[in-house]
Each structure stands twice: as structure tokens, then as C-alpha cells.
Amino acid sequence: MEVLIDDSLLIRNYINGDERALETLINRHNQRISSFIYSKVNNRDTTEDIFQDTFIKVIRTLKRGTYSEEGKFLPWVMRIAHNLIIDHFRKNSRMPMFEGSDHFNIFSIVRDDKLNVERQIIKDQIDSDLNLLIEELPRDQRQVLYMRIYKDMSFKEISEITGVSINTALGRMRYALINLRKIIDKHNIVLTI
């Protein structure tokens, strides 16, 4: 027959270094404390978090030797859990968390604009193919295209750097695009996601 050791004795043993005493205490009160937390927060994951935070406080208090045995262990732990539940609701009222339901999914109106992995790979492939195509252009056209598209320079800046008129720079850009389209059409290259 299992002898039920009193909580206060287990606490004393734990403070004196017996880690198994803590295991007994947690297992003994796990259901009552977890159910209490769950009855307030109605969420399994939040219950786990608050249960964990509660016992972290318990462990720290016991190890620091600041636990006073004025009351009983369980009511003390319940009080810690209760305060953490209040903290949880306060935090949630400052930063409300929206959870979807069966009828409404928040992701139907909120979207992440980032590409998924597959689309990112395709985009990288297209970028690399486009670079190869640009390399096929005559040097002067390639130069203008790089400055305009990749360096986002104005045609005035391009003309100053390359030492040609704005009209020439515009013309080179025009021919660069025409020639790129020609190469793409000729080789039936598809450059879309």
C-alpha cells in the first residue's frame, strides 16, 4: 500500500535537494491545477503554458528559500496560477488574439505576400534565366538596361555616366527590350510564374 506523504514534508525534502519530491508534488496536483486553469482559459495550449509558468514560479520560490508555510501548498499554487491567468487576460486585452472558426477563416482575408518555397524557386530560376538572356545583348544596350532596371537610375543619370545623350540612352533601352523579346520568342522561353 502506498503511503501518502504530506505536501509539507515533500516540500521540505525538495528544498533539501530531493528532486523526486517535486515530481510527486506535480503529479499529485497536476489534474486539479490544469483543470482549474483550463476552466478559465478554455484553451489546451494556453493551459499548458500557464501550468508551466506556475510551476516555474513555484520552483524558483522553493529553491530561493522564500516559501513560507503559512498556508497549504495547493492553495498557494492555485493563487499563483490564478494571478497568471489574470496576466494572460490582461495581455490579451492589450493585444487581442483572433481565432478563426469553422465558418470563418482569418486567412481568407489576410494573406502573406511572400512567395511560397516553390514559387520562390521558380522566381529565382526566372531571374537567373533572364540574366543569361541579358548577357546576349550588345554591350551598350546591356549597360543601359542594367543601370535602369537593376540600379534604378534615371535616363539623365545614365546619359551622364555613359557619356551619351538622353535620347541615345532611351533608344538603347528600347532596342535592349526589343532584342530581349526577340530572343525569348525565338527560343519559346516562358518567363512567368
Place this chain on the structure above:
Amino acid sequence: MENIYTKNQKDCKLIKSKPETVKFLLDYSKSLKITEAKGIKFESNLN
């Protein structure tokens, strides 16, 4: 008459925290060391 009963009575069920949570707490406890110097208590986690 005002309805004073909670809507979530069905949610009042008995549950237990997961064994992983309990294990984490026991490991945390084993790793936590308190050292006292000049009346100040220092916490350290020795993993």
C-alpha cells in the same frame, strides 16, 4: 430572469498537463542553481 450560468459548462472537464511539460519542469528544477553572495541570491541554469 438574468442568465447567470456560464455558456461554457461543457468545457469544465478534468485535464492533466502533458508529460512533456512535467518533464520540462523537472529538468528545469534540476538545472536551476541558486547561489548567494553578500545577501544577494543569483540564479543560474546549468544545462
